Amino acid sequence: MRRVGVLSLQGDVREHVATLENLGATPRRVRRVADLDGLDGLIIPGGESTAIGHLLTTSGLRDPLQSMIDDGMPVFGTCAGLILLATRILDGRDDQWSFAALDVAVRRNGYGRQIASFEVPIDIGDRGTVPGVFIRAPRIEQCGPDVTVWASHDHGDGEHPVLVRQGALWGCSFHPELTSDVLVHGLFLDALQEALR
Numbered sequence: 697m698r699r700v701g702v703l704s705l706q707g708d709v710r711e712h713v714a715t716l717e718n719l720g721a722t723p724r725r726v727r728r729v730a731d732l733d734g735l736d737g738l739i740i741p742g743g744e745s746t747a748i749g750h751l752l753t754t755s756g757l758r759d760p761l762q763s764m765i766d767d768g769m770p771v772f773g774t775c776a777g778l779i780l781l782a783t784r785i786l787d788g789r790d791d792q793w794s795f796a797a798l799d800v801a802v803r804r805n806g807y808g809r810q811i812a813s814f815e816v817p818i819d820i821g822d823r824g825t826v827p828g829v830f831i832r833a834p835r836i837e838q839c840g841p842d843v844t845v846w847a848s849h850d851h852g853d854g855e856h857p858v859l860v861r862q863g864a865l866w867g868c869s870f871h872p873e874l875t876s877d878v879l880v881h882g883l884f885l886d887a888l889q890e891a892l893r
């Protein structure tokens with residue numbers, strides 16, 4: 697049985713937990729170091745990347761999580777979570793850090809401010825189409841050679857990847873947890889199951 701966690705320090709934790717439950721998983725809320733015990737995979741939710749980063753440090757979760765990510769644990773970062781996985785943050789705060797694991801450059805708030813939030817259908821090839829909710833979303837501006845782009849969106853200034861994968865690491869700019877569509881979480885859980893085989 698897969699043991700998937702949702703980092704539960706700040707952000708839309710409840711929505712991720714509900715989506716995973718809809719898929720039949722029993723997610724674990726990860727708040728402290730003991731919650732990492734025996735974890736097979738983790739979702740880092742949307743919210744505020746600087747706040748989550750700060751709480752990761754103060755909770756003591758940062759170092760053990762960094763080791764688990766470096767050791768290949770599957771992790772899916774959505775929105776702020778994507779920023780926390782990225783190797784490069786553009787327009788970040790000076791003291792902002794990340795796990796620097798997913799080889800992408802992301803621009804914080806690259807699609808504009810809160811008031812510029814939008815929802816568009818996102819096409820994931822033969823997997824289908826999902827509603828993409830973008831809220832102060834990071835824009836992926838560069839991907840390393842090992843990154844596969846699963847979906848892109850052109851918001852009027854050229855195509856940018858919005859759902860990417862690099863081995864066990866997944867990232868998306870939008871919020872799949874804010875709609876009733878479970879497709880994206882399902883893809884991650886399938887990959888998690890696969891990795892455990």
Ligand code: GLN
Nearest residue numbers: 742743744745775776832
């Ligand atoms: N702009 C936010 C940040 O930098 C992310 C927004 C979100 O997760 N909805 O953390």
